[in-house]
Amino acid sequence: xxxxxxxxxxxxxxxxxxxxxxxxxxxxxxxxxxxxxxxxxxxxxxxxxxxxxxxxxxxxxxxxxxxxxxxxxxxxxxxxxxxxxxxxxxxxxxxxxxxxxxxxxxxxxxxxxxxxxxxxxxxxxxxxxxxxxxxxxxxxxxxxxxxxxxxxxxxxxxxxxxxxxxxxxxxxxxxxxxxxxxxxxxxxxxxxxxxxxxxxxxxxxxxxxxxxxxxxxxxxxxxxxxxxxxxxxxxxxxxxxxxxxxxxxxxxxxxxxxxxxxxxxxxxxxxxxxxxxxxxxxxxxxxxxxxxxxxxxxxxxxxxxx
Numbered sequence: 001x002x003x004x005x006x007x008x009x010x011x012x013x014x015x016x017x018x019x020x021x022x023x024x025x026x027x028x029x030x031x032x033x034x035x036x037x038x039x040x041x042x043x044x045x046x047x048x049x050x051x052x053x054x055x056x057x058x059x060x061x062x063x064x065x066x067x068x069x070x071x072x073x074x075x076x077x078x079x080x081x082x083x084x085x086x087x088x089x090x091x092x093x094x095x096x097x098x099x100x101x102x103x104x105x106x107x108x109x110x111x112x113x114x115x116x117x118x119x120x121x122x123x124x125x126x127x128x129x130x131x132x133x134x135x136x137x138x139x140x141x142x143x144x145x146x147x148x149x150x151x152x153x154x155x156x157x158x159x160x161x162x163x164x165x166x167x168x169x170x171x172x173x174x175x176x177x178x179x180x181x182x183x184x185x186x187x188x189x190x191x192x193x194x195x196x197x198x199x200x201x202x203x204x205x206x207x208x209x210x211x212x213x214x215x216x217x218x219x220x221x222x223x224x225x226x227x228x229x230x231x232x233x234x235x236x237x238x239x240x241x242x243x244x245x246x247x248x249x250x251x252x253x254x255x256x257x258x259x260x261x262x263x264x265x266x267x268x269x270x271x272x273x274x275x276x277x278x279x280x281x282x283x284x285x286x287x288x289x290x291x292x293x294x295x296x297x298x299x300x301x302x303x304x305x306x
Contacts, residue, residue: 056282063275070271082272089261089276097250098257099280105167105253106235109174113231114224116175117182122212124183125190126198136187142180151244158245165248173241178231185230189223190216225292232288254281 062070063085065078089095124136154173155164163169193216201211217224239255246252252260258281261274 056286059275059282060279063272063279065272065275067271070275085272085276086280088270089273089280093257093261093270093273093277095254095257095261095277095280098252098254101167101251102236102254105170105174106232109171109178109235110228110231112171112175113178113182114228117179117227118186118217118220118224119212120179121183121186122190122216125187126195136183139180139183143184147177147240151240155244165246165251167251170242170246170251170253173245174235174238177238177241178235182227182231185227186220186223189220193219229288229292233285236285 058075061077062074064081064083065085066082069076069078120139124132158164158169158173161169163172197215197219198211201215202208206215237255238253239259242253242256246256258274258277261270261277
């Protein structure tokens with residue numbers, strides 16, 4: 001009987017792999033980093049909000065001061081609210097006439113821009129035909145064309161059509177000026193809408209016109225509101241086009257009236273009336289954005305949520 005006296009191999013032990021450091025320390029570091037970023041981003045937003053809101057509040061506060069207080073204590077609150085500044089700007093500075101002209105021009109031009117722009121965008125987005133992309137890129141080219149280069153030929157075109165210094169002429173120019181961006185924006189928006197709804201309407205016997213106005217246009221309401229707000233801001237604050245094409249004092253819009261009121265300060269010194277007129281011109285824009293801010297955000301993000 002023989003015994004095996006040869007040495008047995010030692011049992012191999014696998015190397016120990018260090019555990020991943022996912023413990024409380026790393027989680028604490030992530031929370032700390034996220035907290036620093038949140039504080040920084042919120043701080044930037046607060047600074048930006050102050051830079052935007054403070055001039056607006058200062059203009060509103062100044063509109064209720066008298067001329068002496070504007071120069072002696074520009075940063076203090078008014079000791080007495082001078083509502084006569086607003087009435088003087090509204091009546092004596094003819095802000096009521098400028099306001100009415102602006103409302104008429106912007107209302108009709110905004111309606112025409114949304115109607116024509118949505119119809120053109122729907123066709124370009126939903127129908128394939130020869131020249132589709134060419135027409136689309138023509139609208140894109142209109143966005144990149146500086147309007148200042150077209151002022152001189154546009155002046156003579158309006159003069160030959162007897163539309164110079166008229167409200168209808170200014171409305172037509174506003175529509176043509178706003179159409180490129182409107183078509184560009186709404187073409188991308190109509191492409192995000194489901195085609196099954198339009199196809200079901202066609203199968204049920206609806207014409208293309210009825211399908212557009214009763215089916216697709218209501219579905220595009222968020223996009224229409226978004227592009228409508230942008231066009232409203234641009235047309236309400238437009239100054240270059242009416243200055244060149246609308247020199248009739250009876251047809252001047254609000255931006256022209258404010259410039260005329262500011263120019264007259266060198267002779268009259270009615271600074272309180274100027275700030276009152278400035279706030280009058282600013283309030284409709286603020287009101288429109290405050291009322292439709294949720295729809296604007298929905299319209300801008302609708303394409304990304306498809």
